[in-house]
Amino acid sequence: MKKRLIVDMDGVMSDIYGQFLKHEFEDLKIKQDLNSLIGKSENEAFLNHDIYVNSENFFYEASPIENSIEALEKVNLKYDLFIVSSAMQFPLSLGEKIKWLNKHFPFIHWKQVVFCGSKELINGDIMIDDHFKNLDTFSGKTILFSQPHNLNRDNGKHLRVSNWKEIEEILL
Amino acid sequence: MKKRLIVDMDGVMSDIYGQFLKHEFEDLKIKQDLNSLIGKSENEAFLNHDIYVNSENFFYEASPIENSIEALEKVNLKYDLFIVSSAMQFPLSLGEKIKWLNKHFPFIHWKQVVFCGSKELINGDIMIDDHFKNLDTFSGKTILFSQPHNLNRDNGKHLRVSNWKEIEEILL
Numbered sequence: 058m059k060k061r062l063i064v065d066m067d068g069v070m071s072d073i074y075g076q077f078l079k080h081e082f083e084d085l086k087i088k089q090d091l092n093s094l095i096g097k098s099e100n101e102a103f104l105n106h107d108i109y110v111n112s113e114n115f116f117y118e119a120s121p122i123e124n125s126i127e128a129l130e131k132v133n134l135k136y137d138l139f140i141v142s143s144a145m146q147f148p149l150s151l152g153e154k155i156k157w158l159n160k161h162f163p164f165i166h167w168k169q170v171v172f173c174g175s176k177e178l179i180n181g182d183i184m185i186d187d188h189f190k191n192l193d194t195f196s197g198k199t200i201l202f203s204q205p206h207n208l209n210r211d212n213g214k215h216l217r218v219s220n221w222k223e224i225e226e227i228l229l
Numbered sequence: 230m231k232k233r234l235i236v237d238m239d240g241v242m243s244d245i246y247g248q249f250l251k252h253e254f255e256d257l258k259i260k261q262d263l264n265s266l267i268g269k270s271e272n273e274a275f276l277n278h279d280i281y282v283n284s285e286n287f288f289y290e291a292s293p294i295e296n297s298i299e300a301l302e303k304v305n306l307k308y309d310l311f312i313v314s315s316a317m318q319f320p321l322s323l324g325e326k327i328k329w330l331n332k333h334f335p336f337i338h339w340k341q342v343v344f345c346g347s348k349e350l351i352n353g354d355i356m357i358d359d360h361f362k363n364l365d366t367f368s369g370k371t372i373l374f375s376q377p378h379n380l381n382r383d384n385g386k387h388l389r390v391s392n393w394k395e396i397e398e399i400l401l
Binding site for chain 2: 145146156
């Protein structure tokens with residue numbers, strides 16, 4: 058039986074930092090260095106965070122993270138793959154996220170997608186996520202995807218990866 | 230620790246049959262008897278099923294099922310309640326379902342809501358649903374909410390209820 062793999066969207070498949078930085082530069086002419094964002098939540102890091110996440114097309118126009126498409130296409134054949142996104146806080150994002158997945162990851166069926174408020178009731182064998190709060194309550198194997206907000210922490214419970222090539226090496 | 234209770238939306242909280250019957254009467258002047266719907270899937274039962282479920286406000290304008298609001302308000306205090314809806318097939322429904330919940334069930338926080346394609350990765354102690362496919366793969370206690378499509382079947386695995394008063398008696 059295939060192992061059930063749970064993959065997060067924002068910050069793992071979707072380059073949300075890139076979107077924040079792009080919007081901040083366009084709107085405010087602010088150009089933050091990635092190093093200055095280390096350890097800050099996205100909410101702390103970006104002045105207009107709440108405006109952006111509630112803006113039309115913010116999630117739809119995000120770029121896929123490098124190599125995520127190629128890697129997930131292969132991973133999808135070997136694992137019982139589910140994309141699980143904490144999207145419920147931003148109702149506008151729900152439809153956009155489905156459209157985004159259909160556009161960039163057409164090999165992922167709608168039956169493989171879950172939008173939730175909390176990931177604590179998600180059951181699986183492996184989880185890839187950039188947030189400790191999601192990984193800490195998961196009962197299976199956990200992989201932490203590096204993003205500026207999590208770079209200054211390590212609770213020793215999760216395997217840290219920095220890109221999709223590393224994930225491929227672990228999973229394939 | 231509170232028990233985790235998983236409650237379905239369509240056909241358990243939301244009167245989707247009422248919506249289909251109302252639209253069919255308004256559009257086609259068809260007035261189906263509930264008995265004639267027994268054992269038919271919603272897709273088989275309603276001629277314009279696919280048009281309706283993809284129409285704007287179809288899900289938003291559905292009425293809550295009798296006594297569901299009063300019962301869930303009490304249940305919400307005693308259980309770790311999650312609303313889990315197979316909404317992913319109809320992208321338009323995602324935003325509407327959140328709005329519908331906020332309107333009729335304002336005591337339910339967005340952290341308690343999950344939209345998915347398949348419920349097989351949902352973990353909990355008790356599930357209330359009107360579909361065998363969701364209950365059959367659930368590891369906890371299962372409660373089947375009667376709807377015309379499930380009335381002619383019984384696989385002996387689930388406790389059948391016909392209304393929210395019966396659910397209150399079981400849960401409270």
